[in-house]
Amino acid sequence: DAGITQSPRHKVTETGTPVTLRCHQTENHRYMYWYRQDPGHGLRLIHYSYGVKDTDKGEVSDGYSVSRSKTEDFLLTLESATSSQTSVYFCAISESFRASFGPGTRLTVT
């Protein structure tokens, strides 16, 4: 399996608090992605990165920001969490178009 880890794996937080999810890779892949997965919606792209400090928005980027200061780490931040951001978050990495996924982070916002 590709070397991708996500932390934390589970988190419960209160509405209005900031939350940062981390994706770490050991594969030196150029592309990194953050998706959220919700029943009835499938996997939706939040943000992605195509290099250090190079990021772009996906289809559901409102309320989220990202940073990539080094190749191996891609951070997803919810500045002020809302209940609608309760979801499972997956990180993915890609080099030659094929993607490998991390194990996911289950986030609950109460």
Add this chain to the structure above:
Amino acid sequence: RKEVEQDPGPFNVPEGATVAFNCTYSNSASQSFFWYRQDCRKEPKLLMSVYSSGNEDGRFTAQLNRASQYISLLIRDSKLSDSATYLCVVNIVSGGSNYKLTFGKGTLLTVNP
């Protein structure tokens, strides 16, 4: 129109059946195509790439029709272990030479004894 659309399913089939999944994409500049499999509460995993000439991997056959912007996955002789959600994935060029992976909503397959 959604960038990637899949059969909504769910599909319930007996063991040994043949089942086909279909997917359409809207961006004609899409460059590469895949099928992923996702088991319950797990991350998606690559099942197979989809090539223009069609490709086969054991009981699985993938087809691509660029003219119709259509992708398919055929599973022959279904096994209980094939029960999962199948995701159609398209690589869409974004902002020059960068690309982003876009997923269909997935189709749930349940293979029954």
